[in-house]
Every structure is written in structure tokens, then in C-alpha cells.
């Protein structure tokens with residue numbers, strides 16, 4: 001399985017357009033610290049890729065990744081489709097940027113997420129006049145083929161009932177609002193688990209994480225108090241649906257016990273890990289945990 005990291009930041013990116021916090025100011029001064037919204041491309045065949053989450057940066061992310069460039073046909077794209085972990089704006093606004101798609105686009109997501117983007121964001125009605133969107137239901141359990149009958153399969157590991165704010169009134173209260181994606185390559189026997197939003201470390205998640213050769217986990221906040229301390233929120237990390245890296249509810253000590261490769265992604269601009277010189281990197285390295293880097297390539 002070949003993976004291309006397209007971005008590693010939480011909503012807003014690094015820097016965020018209206019933010020002058022130390023992290024964003026640092027990223028303006030040091031362009032190598034910039035991070036695009038969290039996303040990942042997965043190769044499903046020769047010159048064919050699926051993208052995990054459609055971020056507001058999708059156009060730039062494709063331009064920055066030669067494997068995703070169009071050709072040889074004038075409007076031929078190697079981007080075959082998208083699979084969503086949730087309906088949050090930082091993971092779905094990019095769908096609207098795909099309106100030029102010549103042959104339409106495929107979007108896989110769980111039922112509440114499909115309903116939120118199709119009806120809540122009105123993307124069905126808005127995009128319909130431009131390009132056909134083929135909405136596909138993302139199952140749990142053993143999952144379904146990502147692209148065609150053979151090859152990589154994808155399944156949803158239900159994680160939480162946290163809805164995007166624009167869908168707060170939705171009647172659906174299930175735990176498929178935010179899921180981890182389990183991608184399995186039958187050719188190599190390798191499995192990836194991608195969970196950029198983790199509200200709770202459930203037994204089902206623990207099992208999926210133990211079974212995976214590589215795990216990407218929610219690294220939004222370093223500790224639970226970070227959003228309060230930075231003054232941009234009145235909620236803790238956990239209260240915002242993001243288990244922090246360390247301290248109360250911290251995921252690092254759990255990740256440290258997993259057998260596969262472990263990386264944090266979806267870093268908020270307040271997270272000290274955004275600064276490559278921060279002390280916190282040493283602590284993670286001692287636990288054998290990485291921070292996902294922009295444009296890194298992983299061969300599983």
C-alpha cells in the first residue's frame with residue numbers, strides 16, 4: 001500500500017488566516033513549519049488514487065503532489081475518489097472545489113456523514129448542475145472495495161457521535177458521525193488505520209489499532225487544557241472531541257504499546273508539536289511515536 005500525506009493540520013491549517021498565535025506567527029516566519037489541512041492519498045492501482053477527506057486545500061494539495069497531476073488526457077485525473085472520516089468542514093469543504101470534475105466524482109462516507117454533506121451542506125443540489133457526484137455508503141465490519149472488485153478494501157471503525165456544528169439538530173445520534181478508516185491491502189496483507197479525530201479510545205478502536213501495521217491518530221492538542229490556555233475556546237480538548245496527546249485522557253501511552261508504526265496528525269496551530277524545536281518531540285521519540293510530516297510517503 002502506497003500512501004502520500006497531503007496535509008497534517010487541524011481545521012484552519014498552519015498558519016490560520018486570521019490567527020496571530022505563536023504557532024501561526026512562527027509558521028509565517030518559517031515556511032517549512034506550514035501545514036495544510038490533514039489529508040492522505042492512497043494508491044489503488046497504477047496511476048489511480050483515492051484521497052482521504054476533501055479539505056479546503058485540495059487544489060493546492062493536488063498541485064504539490066506530482067502523482068496526482070492530471071494527464072495524459074486533457075481532463076484526465078488520477079484522483080478516482082474521496083473517502084471521508086466525518087462531515088466536519090475542514091474535511092468536506094474541498095468537495096465543492098471539485099466541481100470541474102469531467103467524469104464526476106466518487107465520495108464514500110457513512111450514512112450520517114452523507115446526509116450531512118448532501119442535505120446539510122446542500123452539496124447534492126449545489127454540485128449537481130456542474131458534475132455528477134456518486135455518493136457511496138461506507139460500511140463498517142469487513143468493509144467494501146475502495147475502487148473496483150479487487151484491491152484495497154476500506155471499512156469504518158465507528159468512533160463517536162460528535163456532529164459538526166452545522167448539523168447539531170440532526171436526529172441521527174449514532175456513532176458513525178466520526179469514524180476511523182481501516183484500509184487493508186490483500187496483496188501485501190498490510191493494514192492502515194487513519195483516525196484524525198478521536199473522542200474516545202474504545203475497545204473496538206483498541207482492537208483495530210493493535211491489528212494495524214500503521215496508525216495515524218488525532219494529534220490536535222498536546223494536553224487537555226491547551227484550548228483553554230490559548231484563549232481561543234472555553235472547552236477542553238476532550239470537550240471538543242479530541243483526546244490529547246499527553247496528560248488526562250492522553251493517547252501517547254496507549255500508542256506506545258501498539259506494535260505498528262504510529263504517527264500523530266491533525267495538529268492544531270496551538271499544538272507545541274508544530275514547532276520542530278519543541279521539547280515535546282523528544283518525549284514522543286522516546287515512546288517511538290512520530291509526528292506526520294507534510295508530503296511524507298509511506299510504503300506499507
Ligand code: MLT
Pocket residue numbers: 010011088089090165197240241
Ligand atoms: C474538529 O476537528 O473538531 C473540527 O474540525 C472543529 C470545527 O471545525 O469546528
Ligand code: MN
Pocket residue numbers: 010011088090
Ligand atoms: Mn478538524
Ligand code: ZN
Pocket residue numbers: 016019020021022023024025269270
Ligand atoms: Zn494560530
